[in-house]
Amino acid sequence: xxxxxxxxxxxxxxxxxxxxxxxxxxxNIGSNNVHWYQQVPGAAxxxxxxxxxxxxxxxxxxxxxxxxxTSASLAIxxxxxxxxxxxxxxxWDETLTVPVFGGGTKLTVL
Amino acid sequence: EVQxxxxxxxxxxxxxxxxxxxxxxxxxxxxxxxxxxxxxxxxGLEWIGRIANKANNYHADFAASVKGRITFSRDxxxxxxxxxxxxxKTEDTALYYCTREGHSEGPDLDHWGQGTLVTVSS
Numbered sequence: 001x002x003x004x005x006x007x008x009x010x011x012x013x014x015x016x017x018x019x020x021x022x023x024x025x026x027x028n029i030g031s032n033n034v035h036w037y038q039q040v041p042g043a044a045x046x047x048x049x050x051x052x053x054x055x056x057x058x059x060x061x062x063x064x065x066x067x068x069x070t071s072a073s074l075a076i077x078x079x080x081x082x083x084x085x086x087x088x089x090x091x092w093d094e095t096l097t098v099p100v101f102g103g104g105t106k107l108t109v110l
Numbered sequence: 111e112v113q114x115x116x117x118x119x120x121x122x123x124x125x126x127x128x129x130x131x132x133x134x135x136x137x138x139x140x141x142x143x144x145x146x147x148x149x150x151x152x153x154g155l156e157w158i159g160r161i162a163n164k165a166n167n168y169h170a171d172f173a174a175s176v177k178g179r180i181t182f183s184r185d186x187x188x189x190x191x192x193x194x195x196x197x198x199k200t201e202d203t204a205l206y207y208c209t210r211e212g213h214s215e216g217p218d219l220d221h222w223g224q225g226t227l228v229t230v231s232s
Contacts, residue, residue: 002154033216037155044207044222045155051214088155092216098173099145099217104154
């Protein structure tokens with residue numbers, strides 16, 4: 001059982017907008033920056049969003065992140081087939097004093 | 111180009127130990143923490159620990175699942191980090207990733223290696 005809760009799966013058709021949630025506690029999301037990772041099948045994870053809403057160089061602006069209270073969200077607009085991947089949120093937890101990952105959300109592009 | 115290359119994985123018997131290496135290139139190694147993340151077959155990501163840079167006294171943090179069984183070391187002259195894990199259990203079977211921690215607050219792991227597979231089995 002992960003400290004951060006993500007839906008196990010999500011799906012949408014090409015061109016649509018999809019949102020993936022990450023729910024936590026005051027000790028993690030409520031007090032620290034959230035980061036998002038994308039893992040395409042067979043590849044290593046890649047940093048997609050850092051510090052709640054910042055895109056690293058090279059990440060398309062179709063990807064956006066937000067944080068409110070003890071929850072965070074990753075939104076993908078103009079969905080493309082290559083967005084089919086697993087997505088993970090991660091944040092430092094003040095109680096555990098270590099970083100924690102969400103359980104991951106498998107995104108299927110129909 | 112930033113690169114992180116892991117090695118040292120393989121088949122290990124339960125109760126045994128292993129030493130994984132991570133060699134970095136393409137960036138100022140001494141400016142960054144190095145974190146390790148593992149992924150069991152078909153499962154999600156699990157952060158297992160990190161080692162700070164010299165400026166932060168090579169301080170190490172560990173996940174509860176490996177605490178007491180894991181040590182990190184770092185050789186800045188070789189741009190390398192080493193992970194030693196002992197008393198291995200079948201649940202330690204996973205792909206082990208070496209990652210570079212960026213300069214944002216929290217697990218801002220901005221570059222990842224391709225991973226090295228560890229299989230614990232008799």
